[in-house]
Amino acid sequence: MIPAPPSGPVPYPREFALRLLADMLRIRRMEEKSAELYGEGKIRGFLHLYIGEEAVATGAIGALRPEDNLVATYREHGHALLRGVAMNAIMAEMYGKREGCSRGRGGSMHLFDAATRFFGGNAIVGGGLPLAAGLALADRMQRTGRITACFFGEGAVAEGAFHESMNLAALWRLPVLFCCENNLYAMGTAIERSESQTDLCAKAASYGVATRRADGMDVVAVHEAAKEAAESVRAGGGPCFIEFQTYRFRAHSMFDPELYRDKAEVEAWRTRGPIHTYSARLKTQGLLTEDEFQELDRAAMEEVRGAVAYAEAGTLEPVEDLARDLCGAGA
Amino acid sequence: MIPAPPSGPVPYPREFALRLLADMLRIRRMEEKSAELYGEGKIRGFLHLYIGEEAVATGAIGALRPEDNLVATYREHGHALLRGVAMNAIMAEMYGKREGCSRGRGGSMHLFDAATRFFGGNAIVGGGLPLAAGLALADRMQRTGRITACFFGEGAVAEGAFHESMNLAALWRLPVLFCCENNLYAMGTAIERSESQTDLCAKAASYGVATRRADGMDVVAVHEAAKEAAESVRAGGGPCFIEFQTYRFRAHSMFDPELYRDKAEVEAWRTRGPIHTYSARLKTQGLLTEDEFQELDRAAMEEVRGAVAYAEAGTLEPVEDLARDLCGAGA
Amino acid sequence: MRRITYREALREALREALLQDARVFLMGEDVGRYGGTYAVSKGLLEEFGPERVRDTPLSELAFVGAGIGAALGGMRPIVEVMTVNFSLLALDQIVNTAALLRHMSGGQFGVPLVIRMATGAGRQLAAQHSHSLECWYAHVPGIKVLAPATVEDARGMLAPALADPDPVILFEHAQLYNLEDDLPEPFTADIARAAVRRRGDDVTLIAYGGCLSKALQAADRLADEGIAAEVIDLRVLRPLDTDTFVESVRRTHRAVVVDEGWRSGSLAAEVLARIVEQAFYDLDAPPARVCSEEVPMPYARHLEEAALPQPAKIVDAVRGLMGRR
Amino acid sequence: MRRITYREALREALREALLQDARVFLMGEDVGRYGGTYAVSKGLLEEFGPERVRDTPLSELAFVGAGIGAALGGMRPIVEVMTVNFSLLALDQIVNTAALLRHMSGGQFGVPLVIRMATGAGRQLAAQHSHSLECWYAHVPGIKVLAPATVEDARGMLAPALADPDPVILFEHAQLYNLEDDLPEPFTADIARAAVRRRGDDVTLIAYGGCLSKALQAADRLADEGIAAEVIDLRVLRPLDTDTFVESVRRTHRAVVVDEGWRSGSLAAEVLARIVEQAFYDLDAPPARVCSEEVPMPYARHLEEAALPQPAKIVDAVRGLMGRR
Numbered sequence A, B: 001m002i003p004a005p006p007s008g009p010v011p012y013p014r015e016f017a018l019r020l021l022a023d024m025l026r027i028r029r030m031e032e033k034s035a036e037l038y039g040e041g042k043i044r045g046f047l048h049l050y051i052g053e054e055a056v057a058t059g060a061i062g063a064l065r066p067e068d069n070l071v072a073t074y075r076e077h078g079h080a081l082l083r084g085v086a087m088n089a090i091m092a093e094m095y096g097k098r099e100g101c102s103r104g105r106g107g108s109m110h111l112f113d114a115a116t117r118f119f120g121g122n123a124i125v126g127g128g129l130p131l132a133a134g135l136a137l138a139d140r141m142q143r144t145g146r147i148t149a150c151f152f153g154e155g156a157v158a159e160g161a162f163h164e165s166m167n168l169a170a171l172w173r174l175p176v177l178f179c180c181e182n183n184l185y186a187m188g189t190a191i192e193r194s195e196s197q198t199d200l201c202a203k204a205a206s207y208g209v210a211t212r213r214a215d216g217m218d219v220v221a222v223h224e225a226a227k228e229a230a231e232s233v234r235a236g237g238g239p240c241f242i243e244f245q246t247y248r249f250r251a252h253s254m255f256d257p258e259l260y261r262d263k264a265e266v267e268a269w270r271t272r273g274p275i276h277t278y279s280a281r282l283k284t285q286g287l288l289t290e291d292e293f294q295e296l297d298r299a300a301m302e303e304v305r306g307a308v309a310y311a312e313a314g315t316l317e318p319v320e321d322l323a324r325d326l327c328g329a330g331a
Numbered sequence C, D: 001m002r003r004i005t006y007r008e009a010l011r012e013a014l015r016e017a018l019l020q021d022a023r024v025f026l027m028g029e030d031v032g033r034y035g036g037t038y039a040v041s042k043g044l045l046e047e048f049g050p051e052r053v054r055d056t057p058l059s060e061l062a063f064v065g066a067g068i069g070a071a072l073g074g075m076r077p078i079v080e081v082m083t084v085n086f087s088l089l090a091l092d093q094i095v096n097t098a099a100l101l102r103h104m105s106g107g108q109f110g111v112p113l114v115i116r117m118a119t120g121a122g123r124q125l126a127a128q129h130s131h132s133l134e135c136w137y138a139h140v141p142g143i144k145v146l147a148p149a150t151v152e153d154a155r156g157m158l159a160p161a162l163a164d165p166d167p168v169i170l171f172e173h174a175q176l177y178n179l180e181d182d183l184p185e186p187f188t189a190d191i192a193r194a195a196v197r198r199r200g201d202d203v204t205l206i207a208y209g210g211c212l213s214k215a216l217q218a219a220d221r222l223a224d225e226g227i228a229a230e231v232i233d234l235r236v237l238r239p240l241d242t243d244t245f246v247e248s249v250r251r252t253h254r255a256v257v258v259d260e261g262w263r264s265g266s267l268a269a270e271v272l273a274r275i276v277e278q279a280f281y282d283l284d285a286p287p288a289r290v291c292s293e294e295v296p297m298p299y300a301r302h303l304e305e306a307a308l309p310q311p312a313k314i315v316d317a318v319r320g321l322m323g324r325r
């Protein structure tokens, strides 16, 4: 059964409370536009939308420090954006332009940014987990005080990479924050048909890892859980696993006919939408007026318009540079 | 802390009780001889001895039916023998002779026997688990009533193959009896340094699998646990995981200098030796006299002598047949 | 004679196999409810049920291994690994168990398993989703490797693959699923020989999978220049049908091998080596290779096109051999 | 000039790296307490402690991936995968992450990682423990592949490998660990060029890793027959130093490539292809290959010997090229 929509007071100062809303709107508008551009053939390849799940990246990344590491999946537009990658660079990347955050080499699934320690965009399910353990190992050995946040879907939990990485992280008490985005489906496979144990926290706990569960449609719940977890990881308490219960409003990718779930289920989940439920709460609390909401939304759309213009004006990597960056300098 | 040696009454009719002892002796004598032959260069490659762990294969395989499947590791001489593979064929295999159970192609790590549904002999740690799940799937789909016993060491639990196979078996309720031989070390790596959670039953339980733990040095405890587990698996209760707590008296392989554990620990465990503690119990119970013990031991050594003679007299596969059996008939 | 797509041909073959042999079942990620990532198995779950059209968790190593075990247990599994890119996670089971088992067990245990996977680039899916690693599989004794490049082979190769007593790997190039063509009746169901797709006496173009159409396009352009190219479709990548292409090269005295794999260590290298070993004295010029550039596949369309073999590159290679540049 | 074993040379190189650079650490199964499966890292745990000589669980995929992550995080990890046979479990991380990352990220993220693994057959370890899959790794853009075949290279290759900004894979042939030889001072530390191990003008023998000594033995026997064989040690399997062997073949007009890998799709095929592409008109005879027979490696000694390249087979191949049989 689908839980009631998120509700209750928002325990944050107005500025921060509105920033969370603004960030969710920025992701939403950016992706709605991306889908449109995909239809026009401006964006190609695979495009995995995060629409419906914005509260997870927004609340969780808000709990990180600038020096922390972030490892994401192929559904990472929102994570990149909130990590600080310019929307211009993200859009240019999806256009395959040289001004993109991966020089047009990666596209939607492979956004990267060294400046913000955004380690990408990994299109192999579960592929980011060992990487995260390694980044955390480097930080432990170098005593940097950094933590590594690793995002992955519930489908990745069945992969051997999850098992081996959880054990390594727990065994070596590595500073990793495992953020599992449980949107109930892996492509068309419902979690009941992929996990013998659908209580993912119970699963994670079997590695001796601290676990938490949060309503992934409630940016407040997400942020609180991530903040506490991040603190304990940073304090040296070893890795932490958080299950964010969320839902994907759109198809898995632009190729997905969505034969595996019925519209009613999707509609029911939409009533728990992270943006409208949150803005409603802010309004009842008197922290937000409709005009202010429209203002934030306009700003988001403005940013998207700018990003599209930037991407359109972007240039193509010359074909002669195809092999550029295959090897590092001095190799 | 090392538990007290196995003790207490043996709840079996004399004939069966003595057969368990005889079987442990057969494995022990066969392997002692193998080690000797390795020293003489008659057996080559890797040789992993089961000495000290005989109670596990003896008690567990005794709980299987002839039609069941067995999947083992590279430490499988005892499993093959008790499954019904002739000692002659095992010894000839280790000699690399054509009369060996794998025509001399496999050697110590790759004993196979179709007649007894002994699926081998796998030298990739964890490699047998997916295979076992598949055999069980075939039995489920064909309603054969068979179960598949899969043996592996505690070191394999860290492998992704363990995780993925446990989940598949549990999700599809496959008739697999997972027999984990926890001898505390994976080569030189103690379980504390390879598992964040050293309670292997807790780990297995996280897949929603029924679990049991048994003293692997006590053939009675092993047999009882295996019997009950096998029944529940056969009854359709889904897979079962048993942790057999045991200890390897010899080096990991003939190349192992054993730098990682001290003699004292080994000596302490020897006091829990499966053969002498069990025969002592049988004697106090009046089920066995010293003469009878000597008789069983002589018989075991006799069988070994015969096997060595058979292997010595064995023939070599002609080099022209190198590619024989690469492809099946009609391929 | 019916006009169907490569996708439909594959589906018909799967359906036929499921209908004809109760031991056959299809297993893989999203083959059921989702309808197959490339919609190949669409409708089969509804017709055959979840036991025989079995969705698996994301566990490539285990479900491929389970396919091996099921084959040992008397079934005839068809395992779909979605794409070759993810098959790297299952390689241990394929190489260390499936391929070795029969020989290693002295002939006692065979693995009658069919593994299907999509392969190749061309849809801007970038570096992790565009591999062509057929050559790796074709290197391993104990398995057969097939590359259906036509609607007819998509329809005809599955049955003999299932009848084979050993593991067979079927590579379906992702660019071919929408290919539409006439399906002859009866269609060939051969998994032993290469096929001559076009006759010619001036040069032999050797290709497979997604590159066959590129070789044929190149042959058309060459014809305009008065160069008659013979086009050979390898079809079977292991064991290679060497006779067919060597016989052709003996006649044309020139060869260009086209392969979407990275050049170094490509299957094209093996084909080239065999030509030289067996037809050296018949060659008028060194055989040439047209392969993918040795870079991870880039996302941007113009870069991806530049990285892949193209008809123009094949034409240039041929001109080079004919001393026309 | 000191006489040491290949194993000692590797250990000295590891020790030097650990002493000179605090970012360097060694990680793998049983590299610490056990002393290394082949005793290469024996004593290093005691000297550098468990943080820098780190035993891992049996989790090839994760600890190789962790090595990649640690390299991204500023360390200089040396990951030991014990043997190439088990590296199949880690291939996804090596190919889909380590090799692709720099290019795929537009040059932002490099992976300065060294992966060591034992390779090859010859000790009757049978099918699952005797692979030679160097050619698979040598096929992948974005990584370097080294095959030290001498004590000097065992000593000298690690430092430049660690200095390299990209992933480097070091293949140590299991038969070489006990090889003893003089270590020149200073020793070469090059990871770019092939090496001519013996001069000759009649035929070029090209080998690497465990096959180098077999090629040299063959050259000795050929000398008795009045055939002067040049022996080239590839040393670097990716990128191949083509110039060195092509230059030699241009002079000798004949080549035999020796490779422990299975023949079809072997690295030898690539070498042969390059010879033909670049020196076709200098060849007096088709280049030949001496590889492993295409079967899983059998346990029985006589069968294993029959399956592997041997000096006698190399001599025969050369005789064939010289028209002497």
Ligand SMILES: Cc1ncc(C[n+]2csc(CCOP(=O)(O)OP(=O)(O)O)c2C)c(N)n1
Residues within 6 Å of the ligand: A075, A123, A124, A125, A126, A152, A153, A154, A155, A156, A157, A181, A183, A185, A186, A187, A252, C029, C058, C082, C086, C089
């Ligand atoms: C190893 C691997 N197997 C299969 C795929 C194909 N695939 C891409 S996304 C996906 C579903 C993943 O689901 P989940 O982990 O829940 O993440 P979500 O897409 O729901 O965010 C699959 C099967 C892949 N990319 N990698």
Ligand SMILES: Cc1ncc(C[n+]2csc(CCOP(=O)(O)OP(=O)(O)O)c2C)c(N)n1
Residues within 6 Å of the ligand: B075, B123, B124, B125, B126, B152, B153, B154, B155, B156, B157, B181, B183, B185, B186, B187, B252, D029, D058, D082, D086, D089
């Ligand atoms: C995938 C893989 N990695 C590493 C090895 C090398 N190896 C062989 S046995 C072994 C230890 C296995 O320990 P465990 O599973 O506890 O079984 P035990 O030997 O103790 O019976 C290792 C690391 C291997 N054979 N396969």
Ligand SMILES: [Mg+2]
Residues within 6 Å of the ligand: A153, A154, A155, A181, A182, A183, A184, A185, A186, A187
């Ligand atoms: Mg999901």
Ligand SMILES: [Mg+2]
Residues within 6 Å of the ligand: B153, B154, B155, B181, B182, B183, B184, B185, B186, B187
């Ligand atoms: Mg053990």
